[in-house]
Amino acid sequence: MLVEIDFNSDEAIYIQLRNQIFVAIATSQLKEGESLPSVRALADKIGVNMHTVNKAYSTLRQDGFLKVDRRRGAVVAVDIDKLDSMAKMKAYLRPLIARGICKGLSKEEVKGIVDQLYDELS
Amino acid sequence: MLVEIDFNSDEAIYIQLRNQIFVAIATSQLKEGESLPSVRALADKIGVNMHTVNKAYSTLRQDGFLKVDRRRGAVVAVDIDKLDSMAKMKAYLRPLIARGICKGLSKEEVKGIVDQLYDELS
DNA sequence: TAATTGTTATACTTATGATATAACAACTAT
DNA sequence: ATAGTTGTTATATCATAAGTATAACAATTA
Numbered sequence A, B: 001m002l003v004e005i006d007f008n009s010d011e012a013i014y015i016q017l018r019n020q021i022f023v024a025i026a027t028s029q030l031k032e033g034e035s036l037p038s039v040r041a042l043a044d045k046i047g048v049n050m051h052t053v054n055k056a057y058s059t060l061r062q063d064g065f066l067k068v069d070r071r072r073g074a075v076v077a078v079d080i081d082k083l084d085s086m087a088k089m090k091a092y093l094r095p096l097i098a099r100g101i102c103k104g105l106s107k108e109e110v111k112g113i114v115d116q117l118y119d120e121l122s
Numbered sequence C: 001t002a003a004t005t006g007t008t009a010t011a012c013t014t015a016t017g018a019t020a021t022a023a024c025a026a027c028t029a030t
Numbered sequence D: 001a002t003a004g005t006t007g008t009t010a011t012a013t014c015a016t017a018a019g020t021a022t023a024a025c026a027a028t029t030a
Helices: A013-026 A039-046 A050-062 A080-102 A107-120 B015-026 B037-045 B050-062 B080-101 B109-122
Strands: A065-070 A073-076 B067-068 B073-076
Touching: A013 A050, A013 B080, A039 A050, A050 A065, A080 A107, A080 B015, A080 B080, A080 B109, A107 B080, A107 B109, B015 B050, B037 B050, B050 B067
Parallel strands: none
Antiparallel strands: A065 A073, B067 B073
16 A cells, blocks of 8 residues: 655645545546555655544544554444445535536536546455 | 635535535636635635635636636636546446445445435535 | 554644735615 | 625734653552
8 A cells, every 4th residue: 555645735644544445446546445654654655644644544433434443453444324425425526516617617527527436446 | 696614524625615616616606707805804804814715715616617817816617528528437336336325225225325416506 | 672553752744724914896875 | 997706815913733852650560
């Protein structure tokens, strides 16, 4: 699992890290039941503080992407709640779609991008 | 144009304001060429500081949604750059789609939500 | 026993969001 | 001409969040 942090980004490090773990799980680079690097190991690898990685792991656990097994560390364990996931997706998407409509993007163009991303990410 | 700010939200006030202006423009509650309330008037209306509204207006101007006419104040003027808008949409969408894939959302389900939002917002 | 796991606690620095005045040039209305 | 309003800029202050730095804990592993 490769990690690339942009320290000049306006996005928080733990958010960048979380997003890349999203991608890794989606693309099966990280598979269900697989262990993630320890917070200390990953922090050392990407050159940030342990707590920054721990924050990413904690939010991922809280949002149902990881579980902590005392003997195996942080393990990929995706909790599926379709209705909740659909509701969250819609809430996250609303301002983005509104922005796109303002900029003249058609429904078909946006759905084309969704197609592209599904191809790239699964 | 109605504005609703949630002061307990984790989203910054100027971001909430910006998102609602996105929606207002998309739904033609705010039409091309139409003037927005002055920063002071809107700040007073929703009970926040002038600079908070100014920050929302500034980012909207910088992102090509408003222009400033000295005699008419902030005016809706959407700058259309299809390629740039598509690229930004894709960049914003990537982590969301990755998250959705992890949670088992199908391509069709996500595109269904896009359809719903286009119906609601245009 | 020694080392590693996630986690928690405390403390510090830095960056950002929000507020508070104040002022400026450009424009509008009286 | 005067007074008021426009977006904008400049400072300053406060609160919160992000990130760093040590340290410690119970549970597990080698």
